[in-house]
Amino acid sequence: MTGDNVLSREERFLKKFSAGAEAETRKIVSALRTRLDYSREFDYFIELAETCGDAEAVSCRTGRRTVNLLCVQAPVEMVHAAGFQPFRVWSGSSAASRFSLAAAPALMCPMLKALLGSLRANEGARDGNWIIPTTCDWVIKFPEMASYECPSFLPRVFWLELPHLKDGPNGGEKWLDEIYRFKKYLESMGEKIDRHSIAESIELYREAWSALTKISRMRGCGLLANVWFALIAGTMFLDDVRKWTAAVLNVAASSTAAYRNNARVFLAGSPIVFPNFKLHLLLEETGMSVVADDLCSSERIIPGAAAFEDTSEFGLMSALAERYHRACLCPTFIDNDRRVNNILGQRAETNFSGVVFHVLKGCHPYDIEGMGLERTIKDRGLRFIRIETDYMPEDERNLSSRLEAYRCTLPTPQ
Amino acid sequence: MSIRVGLDLGSTAIKAIFTEEGKCLWRGVLPTVPGQEAVASALINAGLTESKRMRGDIADVVSTGYGKKLFACARANVDEITANAEGAAKLSGGEARTVINVGGQDIKAIRVDERGVVVDFRMNDKCAAGTGRFFELAARLLDSPISDFDWLAKNSTEEVELNSTCAVFAESEIVSLLARGIPKEDIAKALYASVARRIAGLAGPLCGGEPVYLDGGAARNRGLAEALEDEMMTEVRVFEHPQFTVAYGAAVSSL
Incomplete structure (x- = not known):
């Protein structure tokens, strides 16, 4: 505070930002806690989500320094093995995105807009090192935009150069080189990563992934609502991974309300990040249950367990590199048939009758990939709807009309 | 009890239609203003008066449109896309x-x-x-x-x-x-x-x-x-x- 209780510009920004962000979080938390299928097992995740943008809180909780990660291609096991807490930085806050209006193009990816907004409003959010894989154009240019306000941002970025042709002759090799460069970088700030520490981390995250898979199956059977699954998955990096895994197993052990009469759909496309659960809630309200998804904010929050036979350091690093590259379904890859195959494969397991394709306004890779996906899905006799939206609530009525009509085209499970 | 009422509570106008065995008996429209439920009720009352029918003649009321959930007396509500499709199909003889x-x-x-x-x-x-x-x-x-x-x-x-x-x-x-x-x-x-x-x-x-x-x-x-x-x-x-x-x-x- 400056003299006479007059707030400085920065203080005013922070106050306004915090009030807006807290209000939207309160709204969704209240909606979650008053649901018929709410149970105390979810409290742990709700409380984590309430502090989702706060790296300092995560650091205090875990006793480890956080390393900020954008997107899903940097192996979190390596970050953990170097003694850090991987902290997936993204934001679903519309209050935060308003703070980027003067600093970002109007049609910028809403998620990065919100992240930029929180960096502008809150100096504390700018701290730490940033690991940024070269995925989409918005992500690549994000540090440059952030550095207009905060010149110290760009030098703290470690770029992971992502080969966009996965199955090309050099893609895998190049990526493995990048992963080794990443290892050196982490070691320069933290602990040495050796065969034992990396194996231990792989095991920890394998257990986390296995727990997530359990509740994913519950969702597929109608035993867990998608909104809970999304909340749980989105909090994976907000606490010690062991504690998080134990809490997920608690949920898996409890039986929650079922939504078996809803039409079953697959949710694909751009990520949906807390507290922006607009689409998750609208899908439910209009009588649909998401039984599987391929969002990098939910089902793909980690790419699964690394499979290896060779337990040498090279063997483990290669297994991680492959898992985070070849298995990744990000639409920024050129050869991405795996996305369609994954959806069709899940159809056999979860028997959904339609695909809801979510495109965040300005998210070009998903927008482009959606066109081919629509054709393939429809060719298989499945229903497809493309929902393009952002974080603002004013299109809820419009979306609701579309989703209701779409729901009417889907069969209700017997 | 033979009249089926369709109410379309749209963003700029509220439309009501009375039908009997698929044929239109009466239709009316009023601009959308705050208090859509009252406007919809007023339309139904006007329809009953003008078509010389009694409230007891109404067999069913189904609402649609953005404000479909605002009319509590409707037995059911249907989204406007589905309603539009059904209406257009019937009125065009399935063409x-x-x-x-x-x-x-x-x-x-x-x-x-x-x-x-x-x-x-x-x-x-x-x-x-x-x-x-x-x-x-x-x-x-x-x-x-x-x-x-x-x-x-x-x-x-x-x-x-x-x-x-x-x-x-x-x-x-x-x-x-x-x-x-x-x-x-x-x-x-x-x-x-x-x-x-x-x-x-x-x-x-x-x-x-x-x-x-x-x-x-x-x-x-x-x-x-x-x-x-x-x-x-x-x-x-x-x-x-x-x-x-x-x-x-x-x-x-x-x-």
Whole structure:
């Protein structure tokens, strides 16, 4: 505070930002806690989500320094093995995105807009090192935009150069080189990563992934609502991974309300990040249950367990590199048939009758990939709807009309 | 008890229709104002009076439209796309395959099968371009009621381009055309072409070459149908009472 209780510009920004962000979080938390299928097992995740943008809180909780990660291609096991807490930085806050209006193009990816907004409003959010894989154009240019306000941002970025042709002759090799460069970088700030520490981390995250898979199956059977699954998955990096895994197993052990009469759909496309659960809630309200998804904010929050036979350091690093590259379904890859195959494969397991394709306004890779996906899905006799939206609530009525009509085209499970 | 009532609580108008064995007995419309439930009740009362029926004659009330959940007395509510498809299918004798609805706040293009079941649809996002709101805005700038647009467009002598489909940019474009002394007649014609372009862009991928059926409040303007024909290069048919297709669909809905 400056003299006479007059707030400085920065203080005013922070106050306004915090009030807006807290209000939207309160709204969704209240909606979650008053649901018929709410149970105390979810409290742990709700409380984590309430502090989702706060790296300092995560650091205090875990006793480890956080390393900020954008997107899903940097192996979190390596970050953990170097003694850090991987902290997936993204934001679903519309209050935060308003703070980027003067600093970002109007049609910028809403998620990065919100992240930029929180960096502008809150100096504390700018701290730490940033690991940024070269995925989409918005992500690549994000540090440059952030550095207009905060010149110290760009030098703290470690770029992971992502080969966009996965199955090309050099893609895998190049990526493995990048992963080794990443290892050196982490070691320069933290602990040495050796065969034992990396194996231990792989095991920890394998257990986390296995727990997530359990509740994913519950969702597929109608035993867990998608909104809970999304909340749980989105909090994976907000606490010690062991504690998080134990809490997920608690949920898996409890039986929650079922939504078996809803039409079953697959949710694909751009990520949906807390507290922006607009689409998750609208899908439910209009009588649909998401039984599987391929969002990098939910089902793909980690790419699964690394499979290896060779337990040498090279063997483990290669297994991680492959898992985070070849298995990744990000639409920024050129050869991405795996996305369609994954959806069709899940159809056999979860028997959904339609695909809801979510495109965040300005998210070009998903927008482009959606066109081919629509054709393939429809060719298989499945229903497809493309929902393009952002974080603002004013299109809820419009979306609701579309989703209701779409729901009417889907069969209700017997 | 034989009357089925369909109520379409839209963003700019509330429409009610009374049907008996699929035939229309009465229809009425009032502008949407706060307190939609009271407006809808007033419409039903007016319908009963004018059709000389008793409240007990009403067998069913089904609501649709953005405000469908605001009318608590409805037995059921149905989304406006499904209602539109059912209404258009019945009114066209099962011929309609592509239906375009130009409402107060949105445009919908619906692909239906012969039973009136929605096969696919497209809808504009949060944007007033090409909707009834766009016409209202133009009416204010041209100082002419929307109902005069047809007459104005028919008397157009020069081709004028209205490039913006965005309501905000179109507003400044219309202002500058007026400032240049371009007659209202030419602007009205350009307006229809501009809206038709926007609609064709949305609906084009859904059309299968058959005639397109146009409904919604804006479809009362015959000039829009003509402009749409030119843009889509296909026959555009307009229902006799295009504003009521959705309410009719709700009334005869299979729900």
